[in-house]
Amino acid sequence: MANAALQEIYEALGEDGLRKARWQEKMHIAAMITQILWTAVFALAMIPTGWAAALRDALGGDTTFGALLVILAIMLLNSVFMLPHAWFFGYRVEQILGTNRQSLAGWLLDYFKQGLISLVIFGFFFWGVYLVFRAWPVAWLPALVAVVALLALAIYLAQPLMIRAQVGVGPLEDDELNSRLARIFEKAGFPFGGVGVLKAGEKTSKGNAMLSPKGGKLEVLIFDTLLEEVDPEGIEFVVAHELGHRAHRDWPAMLGLISLLFVVGIALAHAVLVWADGRWGLAGPGDPATLPILMLVLSFWMLAGQVVTNTFMRSREYAADRYALELTGNLPAFERAFVVLAKQNLADPEPPEWVEFWLHNHPSIARRLEAARRVVEEKG
Numbered sequence: 001m002a003n004a005a006l007q008e009i010y011e012a013l014g015e016d017g018l019r020k021a022r023w024q025e026k027m028h029i030a031a032m033i034t035q036i037l038w039t040a041v042f043a044l045a046m047i048p049t050g051w052a053a054a055l056r057d058a059l060g061g062d063t064t065f066g067a068l069l070v071i072l073a074i075m076l077l078n079s080v081f082m083l084p085h086a087w088f089f090g091y092r093v094e095q096i097l098g099t100n101r102q103s104l105a106g107w108l109l110d111y112f113k114q115g116l117i118s119l120v121i122f123g124f125f126f127w128g129v130y131l132v133f134r135a136w137p138v139a140w141l142p143a144l145v146a147v148v149a150l151l152a153l154a155i156y157l158a159q160p161l162m163i164r165a166q167v168g169v170g171p172l173e174d175d176e177l178n179s180r181l182a183r184i185f186e187k188a189g190f191p192f193g194g195v196g197v198l199k200a201g202e203k204t205s206k207g208n209a210m211l212s213p214k215g216g217k218l219e220v221l222i223f224d225t226l227l228e229e230v231d232p233e234g235i236e237f238v239v240a241h242e243l244g245h246r247a248h249r250d251w252p253a254m255l256g257l258i259s260l261l262f263v264v265g266i267a268l269a270h271a272v273l274v275w276a277d278g279r280w281g282l283a284g285p286g287d288p289a290t291l292p293i294l295m296l297v298l299s300f301w302m303l304a305g306q307v308v309t310n311t312f313m314r315s316r317e318y319a320a321d322r323y324a325l326e327l328t329g330n331l332p333a334f335e336r337a338f339v340v341l342a343k344q345n346l347a348d349p350e351p352p353e354w355v356e357f358w359l360h361n362h363p364s365i366a367r368r369l370e371a372a373r374r375v376v377e378e379k380g
């Protein structure tokens, strides 16, 4: 049970850290529930009032191009409507936790940039969905699958752009660490695309790392906050873990799973839109004025679907840990890195089981430490 590493994490967190970690968890749950409620309020404000239908008529939403305008207008209204929610859970909560290092103006600018990227990606996605419903009123499923596949591709390609839109990237000054990481890449058989240091420390005290495609190679992107506190062997382990995800193709598998959930969610929404046909001035599934309903159904569905995606991801996390342990053979570095990560990100090492099952895409730290210990024992 409680091994030495776990004990160390509790000590590093302290009473205050543990209290904050548990509060952060509560806020995470509150954010999801209120987001659904907020989306429902938005739909109620737009649909029974006839505003969505009026907006469609004003923007010529029955034409192909007009439909795009209606979609963008509704999405813009929605992101303005969501602003207080995003401010509270994205900014105020981090401020209370003491992890936020950003000014309100800086945060607003980020919210705007992020909103712009998702407006483009999801705007075109929803446009595609409505055009499919118009073109194939009965046999819409095959074309819908194609549109969702395009969305998955767009998200995959936009990932590096999303990161760079948020934080600046600088070079890694530490040559020794650079060659250490180059060696682990070589050992794993991946082309090393260098290391970029994300200047996240200006915005948050939290730490993270990821791999990003760069001209046929893989670039390591590390938060400067992580570099400051995790030792080189720990960084090596974190990178080896990410290589594990690449080796197992977890990211495409995850996108595939989410795409499948999206197709089912939109199919459900289609049924609701058929039912809503003729009410509140709405004109069936091809009518972009129905977007608030579609977004609401999709939100509900994806909230439930989280159980599936998170369960899948947690299993992939164990596999990536095992991969990294086999590649580095360095359990102590893994344990030391976790002490820092738990403290930086205010993670409860042992959250309630139902919370982990429903909400977490990573296993709890206690479980990961235990599983890692088992892997090492197995190998003797």
Ligand SMILES: [Zn+2]
Pocket: 241, 242, 245, 317, 320
């Ligand atoms: Zn992972």
